[in-house]
Amino acid sequence: MPEAQTSSGGPVTAADVEHAVRSAVAVLGGADAADWSVKAGSLEWDCWETVEHLADDLFAYAVQLGPAKPPLDSEVPFSWTRRRPGGPANVIFADRDAGPAGLLQVLEASGALLTAIVRTLPPTVRAHHVFGAADPEGFAAMGVVETLVHTHDVAKGLGLDWTPPADLCDRVLIRLFPDAPTDTDRWPALLWATGRTELPGRPRLTKWRWYGAPR
Numbered sequence: 001m002p003e004a005q006t007s008s009g010g011p012v013t014a015a016d017v018e019h020a021v022r023s024a025v026a027v028l029g030g031a032d033a034a035d036w037s038v039k040a041g042s043l044e045w046d047c048w049e050t051v052e053h054l055a056d057d058l059f060a061y062a063v064q065l066g067p068a069k070p071p072l073d074s075e076v077p078f079s080w081t082r083r084r085p086g087g088p089a090n091v092i093f094a095d096r097d098a099g100p101a102g103l104l105q106v107l108e109a110s111g112a113l114l115t116a117i118v119r120t121l122p123p124t125v126r127a128h129h130v131f132g133a134a135d136p137e138g139f140a141a142m143g144v145v146e147t148l149v150h151t152h153d154v155a156k157g158l159g160l161d162w163t164p165p166a167d168l169c170d171r172v173l174i175r176l177f178p179d180a181p182t183d184t185d186r187w188p189a190l191l192w193a194t195g196r197t198e199l200p201g202r203p204r205l206t207k208w209r210w211y212g213a214p215r
Helices: 014-031 047-065 096-120 136-158 166-176 186-193
Strands: none
Touching: 014 047, 014 096, 014 136, 014 166, 047 096, 047 136, 096 136, 136 166, 136 186, 166 186
């Protein structure tokens, strides 16, 4: 059996969100001329839709924390729509005429919103999420996970290489996935915890969730 991985420890921070999003933009920016209508990895969405969904996630986490008294039992009531049956339900959509560069600018802007609000708020703040009311660190960790795994999805579709830092993967695993294996490399462990791969002795998950409530 492999040895347990040494934990990097420490909280998930606004700087982690910023780093994750900027790294994703840098990698995906290398595929500007690619066909963004291809499927994003194992998802039913195409690569363009998946980046829009990611930008929408980051925006949603930011605005959920935004009110002076964030809601504890519901989402902030923006209107969510789908551009096609089976597509992601978003508030945020990118102007197709702006091309992939514009799409990635939308992603970077949404990431900046979450980075800024996590950096600003005290750790005592709580806001609703379907997987448990979370603090700013929890929303930062969710934003990092969404960024890492959806960049994986899109990178697979576009034929790009993407391997995020092990220490960042470790911190979000500790924060959100208490049952994740500790005897394997951190990036494969995160992909397993989010239903994207199998590990030795561990079949691919067909259902998964994280735990956002502070521990």
